Amino acid sequence: MKKSAQDIEIEKLKKQVEKLKKAKESLQRDKRNLKGRLSTAQSKNAKYRSALKKRETECWIGQGDIRMHDESIGRHHYSSLMVALSVAFYARLSVGSRQIVEIFNILNEFMGNVFGKVPAYTTIGYWTQELGLSVYKESCSLFKDKRYALMVDESMMIGSEKLLLTLAIPAINAGSAITEEDVTIVDISIAKSWNGTSIKNVLEKVADKIGHKPEYVISDNGKHSN
Structure with a gap:
């Protein structure tokens, strides 16, 4: 069909x-x-x-x-890099903790928040205090294999007690005046009063920590240091 x-x-x-x-x-x-x-x-x-x-x-x-976000230090929220930079800024730039916070804020702003959370200024202040204490505790080890001299002097009053400050310097004369970089605090002691015997005990304690006696001791010949 x-x-x-x-x-x-x-x-x-x-x-x-x-x-x-x-x-x-x-x-x-x-x-x-x-x-x-x-x-x-x-x-x-x-x-x-x-x-x-x-x-x-x-x-x-x-x-x-x-690494900007380095591993955190044990029991801390911030990285070792953050702590190291904060202390370095404080010590080398002679700026306060609040200014260091602002430095990190500026770096984060221009570098894509590479540092992450910025610590509080009180935290940075605590880190610098901890560093100072650590440096003080380890100061005697700097002279274990070196010739050194000690400088001792009664310093400020703390309440009713007197502070005795002991400094160490290289014993070798470099031919120039002593500068701040040459001086290391090796002992800070406090007592109601100081005399020749108690100062001698402090100097012997410092010498024991270092491991050998100083070449000589410098003082201002005050009435208590003789």
Whole structure:
């Protein structure tokens, strides 16, 4: 039976519909593939950005092996690098704890928050005090294998007691006046009064800590130091 023109047209339309369905399915597969490739590209881009940011930070610091977020010191919230820098700023720049906080805030602002959380100024003050105490406790070890001399003098009053300060200096004359860098505090003692015997005991205690006697002792020849 010969098909009518209408039937032929319907069949053509059906074939076109099938082609369109297949084209649609193909486009959907391509869309899914493109989404997958886009997701992969975005993930790689994020990694590259992170690596670039890290590299930029390293370039700012000047040393690629420095880690801004170094491991925290035991029982502390901040890294050893943060503590070391805080104390170095305090000792070398002659600035206060509040100024050090602002220094870290500025560095974080211009360097992508590389230092993270900045400690309070009271915390930095505590670190500097701890460092001073540590330096004092270890001061005698600096002269174990060196010739040295001692300087002793009654210092300030603390309440009703008097402070006796003992300083160590190299015994070898360098041909120039003694500077602050030559002087090390090796003992701080407090008593209600001082005399020749009690001062001698302090000097002997210092010599025992160092491991050998001083070459000589310097004093102002006060009435209690003879």
